[in-house]
Amino acid sequence: MTVHGQKGFKFQNWAKTYGCYPEMYFQPTCVEEVRQVLDLARQQNKRVKAVGGGHSPSDIACTDGFMIHMGKMNRILKVDKEKRQVTVEAGILLMDLNVELSKHGLALSNLGAVADVTAAGVIGTGTHNTGIKHGILATQVVALSLLTAGGTIMECSETNNEDLFKASQVHLGCLGIILTVTFQCVPKYHLQEISFPSTFKEVLDNLDSHLKKSEYFRFLWFPHSENVTVIYQDHTNKPPISAANWFWDYAIGFYLLEFLLWISTFLPRLVHWINRFFFWLLFTSKVENRDLSYKIFNFECRFKQYVQDWAIPIEKTVEALTELKTLLENNPHVVAHFPVEIRFVKGDNILLSPCFQRDSCYVNIIIYRPYGKEVPRLDYWLGYERIMKKVGGRPHWAKAHTCTRKDFEKMYPGFQKFCAIREKLDPTGMFLNACLEKVFY
Ligand SMILES: Cc1cc2nc3c(=O)[nH]c(=O)nc-3n(C[C@H](O)[C@H](O)[C@H](O)COP(=O)(O)OP(=O)(O)OC[C@H]3O[C@@H](n4cnc5c(N)ncnc54)[C@H](O)[C@@H]3O)c2cc1C
Known part of the structure; x- marks a missing residue:
């Protein structure tokens, strides 16, 4: 059994904002084949990067060395019904895992917005959803195994190699190739989603009350306006219902929005009206949906976009959002596409988790690229970053x-500890790339 590499492969992330030409592209089917790739890399002094679903909006998965696509290592290895735990190969897509778990009467207690992402990929970058009693997705991991640069398989969990475990839960792809992940699951459940219109002031004035009212509370703010959509998701025993929305279901809304956003690249102030128009068109009435948990958590994202998403201490939510709104009001030439998505996440003790030791509020901002056209975003991006840094934020x-x-040394109390673990496991920097060099050098 020898793994074969492919030359001339072009990798692009989902948003098509970053890409690369790896020298060799591998799709191993088992641990032995991954080991062969690492052996070859060691002999030839090459760098290696694993890639999962390729959904990271940054260049964190890019390399000009060897790329290992984990898509063929996607089996479910063990379901422990008593403990409600599942062990999977790291390349499994969550969309496949969700369906399989459901057959066993199980589910993950929280999920991000999309499902064509992998087990190792989502934990690696600290993927999160919302719910102040829920941590980032990596907090659902109870054990994992990885193959180090030196070719050793390391197993870790809360009780075995604990320091390595706390580093590997958000691993950034730089500690080794993650081979398996064990998730703590919960009994399969249904969710009811209720979304209703509100205002910026109302939501910020009553934040605590919203957080108490719904297990998975988040809200969407339509910048350049007061408009907000509040979204509650909660457990339910009621039968599934789906609110028909012909505008989204038949993608008419997407086509119209893309066209209008493209026009607005010539008339930037039009964005203020586009944000208001779409709120009026789609979000002014109460909408109710009920379904299996993963069908409610996930949605189909059709738009390629640029995105920033910082986690700030939860007590800074009002201050940060008010400043962001003021920034836009004082600088009408700055364009901010809808929505700004606000989510809330419980603190944890994972070394590089943006929620390390504090409950957090994530503020997600986007700029679309209508028909692939770039929309100027520098002023918005820098203004937002300045506010996030000022209130002690940590970027996704x-x-x-x-x-x-x-910056990371100041942001993360455990940063040095993570660096020491990384340098011990990978002294030559086999798993680094240009993106990670900025983090570690
Ligand atoms: C439409 C869309 C919606 C999104 N929604 C959310 C959201 O709701 N919340 C949120 O927090 N994020 C969200 N994201 C970001 C996304 O969840 C993360 O980028 C996630 O890491 C993607 O998983 P992936 O499998 O595609 O990983 P990739 O992008 O392929 O890889 C991510 C990192 O993990 C490493 N890696 C992957 N597999 C392995 C392995 N087996 N061993 C070692 N390293 C590995 C890669 O090298 C890279 O460093 C979204 C992104 C998109 C495009």
């Missing part, structure tokens, strides 16, 4: 930011 590892090692 998979999304845009301009931070370097100096």
Whole structure:
């Protein structure tokens, strides 16, 4: 059994914002084949990067060395019904895992917005959803195994190699090739989603009350306006219902929005009206949906976009959002596409989790690229980053930011500890790339 590499492969991330030409592209089917790739890389002094679903909006998965696509290592290895735990190969897509878990009467207690992402990929960058009693997705991991640069398989969990475990839960792809992941699951459940219109002021004035009212509370703010959509998701025993929305279901809304956003690249102030128009068109009435949990958590994202998403201390939510709104009001030439998505996540003790030791509020901003056209975003991006830094924020590892090692040293109490673990496991930097050099050098 010898793994074969492919030359001339072009990798592009989902948003088509970053890509690369790896020298060799491998699709191993088992641990032995991954080991062969690492052996070859060691002999030839090459760098290696694993890629999962390729959904990271940044260049964190890019390399000009060897790329290992984990898509053929996607089996479910063990379902422990008593403990409600599932062990999977790291390349399994969550969309496949969700369906399989459901057959066993199980589910993950929280999920991000999309499902064509892998087990190792989502934990690696600290993927999160919302719910102040829920941590980032990596907090659902109870054990994992990885193959180090030296060719050793390391197993770790809360009780075995604990330091390595706390580093590997958000691993940034730089500790080794993650081979297996064990998730703690919960009994399969249904969710009811209720979304209703509100205002910026109302939501910020009553934040605590919203957080108490719904297990998975989040809201969407339509910048350049007061408009907000509140979204509650909660457990339910009622039968599934789906609110028909012909505008989204038949993609008419997407085509119209893309066209209008393209026009607005010539008339930037039009964005203020586009944001208001779409709120009026789609979000002014109460909408109710009920279904299996993963069908409610996930949605189909059709738009390629640039994105930033920082986690700030939860007590800074009002201050940060008010400043962001003021920034836009004082600078009408700055364009902010809808929505700004606000989510809430429980603190944890994972070394590089943006929620390390604090409950957090994530503020997700986007700029679309209508028909692939670039919309100027520098002023918005820098203004947002300045506010996020001022209130003690930490950027999402998979999304845009301009931070370097100096920033991360200040942001993360456990940063040095993570670095020491990484340097011990990978002294030559086999698993680094240009993106990670900014983090570690
Ligand atoms: C439409 C869309 C919606 C999104 N929604 C959310 C959201 O709701 N919340 C959120 O937090 N994020 C969200 N994201 C970001 C996304 O969840 C993360 O980028 C996630 O890491 C993607 O998983 P992936 O499998 O595609 O990983 P990739 O992008 O392929 O890889 C991510 C990192 O993991 C490493 N890696 C992958 N597999 C392995 C392995 N086996 N061993 C070692 N390293 C590995 C890669 O090298 C890379 O560093 C979204 C992205 C998109 C495009």
